[in-house]
Amino acid sequence: MPKILDGKWVRGEILNELAPRVQKLTAAKRPPGLAVVLVGDNPASAIYVRNKVQACRELGIHSEKFTPPESVTTAELIALIQQLNARPDLDGILVQMPLPPQVDSQTVIAALSPEKDVDGFHPFNTGALVANRPGPRPCTPAGVIELLRRYGIPLRGKRAVVLGRSDIVGKPMAMMLLHQHATVTICHSNTQDLPGECLRADILVAAIGRAAFVRGSWIRPGATVIDVGINRVTDARLAADLLRNAPDRLAAFHKNGSTLVGDVHPSELEHVYAYTPVPGGVGPLTIAMLMANTVASAERRLGAD
């Protein structure tokens, strides 16, 4: 039976370890502070922000929400970022993506103070990642590394294949695996023979955003599968195939009309060593790593040991 890599358990461990660090900072100086910028009224973004604010509250991190209107300009957002950069009580600034089309996201990210960039997206921090220097790391791939470490899955000398090359998941994931001494291949939409590339993987990370795209026959026996994808499925025939080994989930699909699946076919994993389920695998780790980046930033800025 494959081992299930439980992201909720890892999240709990990470938050339990952060709690005394937050208490220590609060007792000695002040609580860590996070600014969350939510532009407009994208419902998915509002949910993400709510979950982030809630995580701050549970951990004792001070959070402040800023909600510029959908019509905000790049210049107005940069002015807000500059105010937040100058606030001594704020250690982290998170700008919830995506931003409206009239806003130049890259310019906004570049306006962040790199030391407050708790998403790890500023070009300075991208450079620090590539050079393997300290700094905030993008939260989702950092969470994957934490999960692999806490489950004792070796990376040194292993063949890792990353599907997807986005700036927030695929590219930083590949770089972090490289720093763990894996031999890394990055695949994307122009890759020829994707099944053949996947079959070489000891560690397969799928981050392409396509429901159950990766088939079990593409995965070698004994591999570890990290499924970053989060895809909503509403088609009943597709759900019946994807959940054929999960009758409880299929029953829930028939009740709710939709289900979440990853980028890897969830019913074709019997032969792997370990895998992250969707939901409940990588998903819970992203916010935990955001909290970790915020606490680390506060410690750096307040000079904690």
Ligand code: NDP
């Ligand atoms: P993007 O859409 O930014 O990037 C997708 C990548 O997948 C691109 O590099 C693209 O290639 C590649 N790709 C798309 N289709 C194919 C294909 N048929 N074959 C090979 N490669 C392909 O997505 P993200 O990186 O932002 O997210 C990926 C997934 O991870 C999504 O499902 C997202 O919801 C999920 N996610 C989950 C998070 C979590 O907390 N668990 C956090 C962030 C994302 P190309 O570059 O050539 O276009």
